Amino acid sequence: MSTSAGPTAQPELEPTSETSKDQLLEIAMGPQHPSTHGVFRMNVVLDGEHVVRLKPVFGYLHRNHEKIAESETYLGSMPYTDRLDYICSITNNWAYALAVEKLAGIEVPERAEYLRVITGELTRLQNHACLIGFLMQDMGSSGTPLMYAFREREKILDLFESLTGARMMCNYMRFGGCRADLPTGWLDQAKKVVAGFPRFLDEYEQLLVGNEILMDRTQDVGVLSRELAVSAGISGPMARASGVDYDIRKVDHYSIYDRFAFRVPLGTHGDVYDRFMVRLLEMRESVNILEQAMRDIPPGPIVDPKMKVRGFRPKPGEAYGRIESPKGELGFYLISDGSPNPYRYRVRPPSLINLTVLEDLCVGRNVADIVAILGSIDIVLGEVDR
Amino acid sequence: MNLEAIKSKLEAAVPGCRLVLVANPSPSGQHSLRIDSAHAVAVALCLRDAPGLRFDFCSNVTGIDWPGKQTTEKVMARKLVDGIEQDVEELRTIAPPGSLEVVYHLFSIEKKLGPLVLRISTGDRDANVHLPSLTPVWRSAELQEREIFDLFGVVFDGHPDLRRLLLWDEFQEHPMRRDYVEPDDYEYEPTAHDEVLRRANQHLSEAGGKLQSEGGGR
Numbered sequence: 001m002s003t004s005a006g007p008t009a010q011p012e013l014e015p016t017s018e019t020s021k022d023q024l025l026e027i028a029m030g031p032q033h034p035s036t037h038g039v040f041r042m043n044v045v046l047d048g049e050h051v052v053r054l055k056p057v058f059g060y061l062h063r064n065h066e067k068i069a070e071s072e073t074y075l076g077s078m079p080y081t082d083r084l085d086y087i088c089s090i091t092n093n094w095a096y097a098l099a100v101e102k103l104a105g106i107e108v109p110e111r112a113e114y115l116r117v118i119t120g121e122l123t124r125l126q127n128h129a130c131l132i133g134f135l136m137q138d139m140g141s142s143g144t145p146l147m148y149a150f151r152e153r154e155k156i157l158d159l160f161e162s163l164t165g166a167r168m169m170c171n172y173m174r175f176g177g178c179r180a181d182l183p184t185g186w187l188d189q190a191k192k193v194v195a196g197f198p199r200f201l202d203e204y205e206q207l208l209v210g211n212e213i214l215m216d217r218t219q220d221v222g223v224l225s226r227e228l229a230v231s232a233g234i235s236g237p238m239a240r241a242s243g244v245d246y247d248i249r250k251v252d253h254y255s256i257y258d259r260f261a262f263r264v265p266l267g268t269h270g271d272v273y274d275r276f277m278v279r280l281l282e283m284r285e286s287v288n289i290l291e292q293a294m295r296d297i298p299p300g301p302i303v304d305p306k307m308k309v310r311g312f313r314p315k316p317g318e319a320y321g322r323i324e325s326p327k328g329e330l331g332f333y334l335i336s337d338g339s340p341n342p343y344r345y346r347v348r349p350p351s352l353i354n355l356t357v358l359e360d361l362c363v364g365r366n367v368a369d370i371v372a373i374l375g376s377i378d379i380v381l382g383e384v385d386r
Numbered sequence: 387m388n389l390e391a392i393k394s395k396l397e398a399a400v401p402g403c404r405l406v407l408v409a410n411p412s413p414s415g416q417h418s419l420r421i422d423s424a425h426a427v428a429v430a431l432c433l434r435d436a437p438g439l440r441f442d443f444c445s446n447v448t449g450i451d452w453p454g455k456q457t458t459e460k461v462m463a464r465k466l467v468d469g470i471e472q473d474v475e476e477l478r479t480i481a482p483p484g485s486l487e488v489v490y491h492l493f494s495i496e497k498k499l500g501p502l503v504l505r506i507s508t509g510d511r512d513a514n515v516h517l518p519s520l521t522p523v524w525r526s527a528e529l530q531e532r533e534i535f536d537l538f539g540v541v542f543d544g545h546p547d548l549r550r551l552l553l554w555d556e557f558q559e560h561p562m563r564r565d566y567v568e569p570d571d572y573e574y575e576p577t578a579h580d581e582v583l584r585r586a587n588q589h590l591s592e593a594g595g596k597l598q599s600e601g602g603g604r
Binding site (some may be wrong): 232 | 410411412413414416442443444445446449489491495498503524525526527528529535536537551552555561562565568
């Protein structure tokens with residue numbers, strides 16, 4: 001086996017005009033830094049308080065998920081996808097199920113599509129609410145916004161628990177449908193939670209949107225241009241905050257999203273504040289979708305009756321399936337050789353790819369801005385490192 | 387726009403490039419385009435910038451290892467059997483060279499098209515693991531190509547910062563390759579378990595260390 005070693009040395013630092021080279025300070029932010037949302041390290045070179053260079057270091061949570069999936073059956077990987085982005089396990093399941101359905105040509109019954117949309121949008125609500133809470137916490141707002149967000153998230157996790165049996169590791173989707181139908185009274189409870197959500201959003205907006213400290217900390221910080229966002233493959237709310245009008249729910253029309261009326265909020269500046277605002281507005285649109293879906297959900301089967309659970313072997317071929325997960329474009333690329341396990345199983349991790357531009361956003365800013373910028377990118381290390 | 391039209395457009399724009407349509411038999415219908423590594427960057431630039439194409443968003447970069455499929459065939463060989471020369475059937479294994487392949491999934495944000503699947507292959511992977519990097523064309527390939535370098539050992543020429551992404555720099559091999567064998571001294575700390583202890587003893591003795599008694603678990 002070839003052991004071709006690549007160039008591992010870092011490029012030499014160029015001293016700036018005012019500072020000589022030995023006045024630069026290299027510090028490691030992380031892997032145990034609380035603002036890194038997990039085990040993630042940034043090697044930061046500082047000139048006084050200013051960031052000269054920032055190199056992210058990945059891999060602390062690496063377990064080679066893709067290799068493990070090659071020796072699992074297709075369904076055997078489904079619960080493992082929960083552990084990628086553990087905040088949004090249901091959308092991970094959905095992306096994987098979608099890819100397998102494309103690979104094997106499986107139809108999904110209508111009721112199952114509605115269930116997917118409902119649980120998927122609930123996932124988006126709780127992810128965005130939490131993310132804003134974490135962002136505020138990182139910037140030093142000592143708990144209040146985070147606790148407000150967690151109060152709402154709790155209600156949604158209770159819904160997940162009664163539907164799937166688990167609060168976070170839901171393992172809810174199956175190829176060609178969903179695992180469990182709604183328990184009695186679930187829909188009424190969910191309607192109540194969703195109906196109460198705009199009130200929380202009003203409260204949240206009143207608390208944060210016009211807050212002077214928040215504006216000072218986030219406006220014109222970490223500006224991402226539209227051109228760089230497209231070139232660097234940035235997806236999800238982060239791309240839309242930079243003005244990229246691209247929502248996979250609108251573009252691909254996957255599942256039944258073309259039945260619902262909803263808008264795609266766009267930012268204009270591409271700074272941390274816009275990323276925060278886009279997520280806040282997206283939650284309102286998710287509430288819209290949820291109200292329509294819960295009104296229209298038809299009765300019927302929840303899984304394709306022709307779907308084989310045991311001995312599932314897709315015909316040789318390949319498929320790339322992607323969805324608009326709360327973090328961005330979550331895709332699965334599967335290659336089948338006709339055997340019960342995938343020949344190649346690739347996760348397109350939005351968290352990792354959104355980190356491509358971390359250095360570009362941070363260089364020239366202060367140390368405290370790194371925390372705000374990283375918080376606004378919305379990463380989960382389970383997905384970054386896989 | 388179908389793949390045939392894109393192919394002929396590229397052939398006209400990049401003279402000398404060799405493009406092959408790779409059919410995908412699965413119901414997804416996502417056929418792909420294999421491009422030769424010498425013209426990969428030119429083809430990628432054309433895909434990104436040509437007004438009719440504008441594939442400006444490189445979503446996903448995947449590495450794939452295709453080891454040569456070992457086959458056995460029967461051959462007749464002349465051999466001495468019991469002192470008499472005879473024709474005997476023998477099994478011979480044939481191991482053709484394997485290859486590493488990198489797949490790019492492209493989308494067009496402007497025209498809302500995609501996915502366009504590009505494939506580049508190294509050919510015989512024992513002789514060549516070099517491929518041109520498409521990071522100068524699409525920034526999004528930066529971390530993903532580093533990951534493929536890390537896990538598959540594809541060296542991307544022209545990548546601005548090609549280092550291991552997920553594993554540590556001192557790691558020698560490429561675990562996503564199909565012929566990767568996990569080292570047996572992953573955890574050589576002696577524990578009460580017999581198999582681990584046996585391996586630990588073996589490694590300790592190879593290193594000239596002191597042996598612990600077999601089965602001496604606490």
